[in-house]
Amino acid sequence: MSSAAAAIRSNRAFRIFDATIVKKAIVAVTGLVMFGFLVGHLAGNLQMFAGDEGKAIDAYAKFLKSVPEILWTARVTLLGCVFLHIYFTIQLWKLKGDARPQGYVKKDNSHSTFTSKTMYYSGPMLFFFIVYHLLHFTMGIADQANYFEGEVYKTVVLGFQQPLISGSYILAMFFLCLHLNHGLYSIWQTLGLTSPRYKPLQKNGAAVVSIVMFLGFASIPAGVLAGVIHL
């Protein structure tokens, strides 16, 4: 075997596990999957505004849990996405330090957007939020006194009537907005699915969608605080 062939062989293994482009592509794809979940999650959550004292959303929650196989497939897929998204991001973040061990005395990063520069902050904030959110509404551990199994509407209203809780949810959705603003655009660039023709749409679309997601999710704790959603 020639040395060229040996080099390609080692490259074949290398490119799957070590290539930064593959790692970044995994971050992009898992991000897109998680965003897809968020769209469905938001659509379901907006039933809080149905004005039927929770009949619709409680029935919807019951329906989601009616087929455990599907529920758990979705849960495991999403947890897998969260894990891969974070795992590869940490690897790429470490590389950032390795690639420039000595920094600049003066460095101008004025061409980066605010949201792109804060991905390493908005991401971890979302992680902590998701952990709290699962403890709160999924497992009923965080706010036990106001948790009623199977009664989604009541649990959410009682939870969000506490300003500290609704405030932190709204803040978390602000971080989501920041993260999506760069992330939703970045996905297309990372996967190479962009062109000068679609780049403005992808960039502006990401900005619009991230704000819509913020307004949509934040409207529920805000709606409870404002008394629009009540028991």
Add this chain to the structure above:
Amino acid sequence: MNLKLNVWRQKNRTDKGRMETYQANNVNPDMSFLEMLDVVNEDLIASGKDPIAFEHDCREGICGSCGFVVNGVAHGPEPETTMCQLHMRHFKDGDELFLEPWRAKAFPVIKDLIVDRSAFDRIIAAGGYVSANTGSAPDGNALQIPKENADRAMDAAACIGCGACVAACPNASAALFTGAKISHLGLLPQGQAERSRRALRMVAQFNEELFGSCTNIGECEAVCPKGISIEVIARMNRDYLAAALTDRGAKKSAGGEA
């Protein structure tokens, strides 16, 4: 005009290096930045000191030799301008400037503002070539190339390998450079033969040199003296991902190297 210069001084690869302050007096606004440094160096030499080392060659903005960071911006404040083409009229009397070499693990400092960019040469050697018959020149227009592709290939080929993209990137990524080289050849019919192997090998080398990973923020295109867009990075990603999944490897390709 009079300027205060804070310059990175480093004797050799092993020296720790430090910032030192110099005064540049009576600077002619029509001088290029490098000519201004030449004058500062004349004074340093006259007073028996070591002149500030910086790389330069053509001084016409086309060779890619010169380059360092001025006040945090690679190649200084003017867009699409190399250091040698940056004129002192863009600065004001009394300005304080910080001059630093490109900072990247893959670009070790050789002396003062000069870094070793041979990592770029190794990326090129890994796949930045095409198979071409030698001998007589081919007939003009024998090979049809759409105008748009020729233009885009030319835009990417404008890369002079100066390294500003790496210097400006918060991740010290060489994605713009590698993307430009991959796009330049991959857009042309002559570059199709090695297209997938080229993407795999050049990116593998770029990772091996310990350049960082691209985060799609665009600091590189903002400082590129040739105005190359991060569209070439998207193209590199696309070529690489497609190649990683579809390249058959040397052994299985019909008539390929054994």
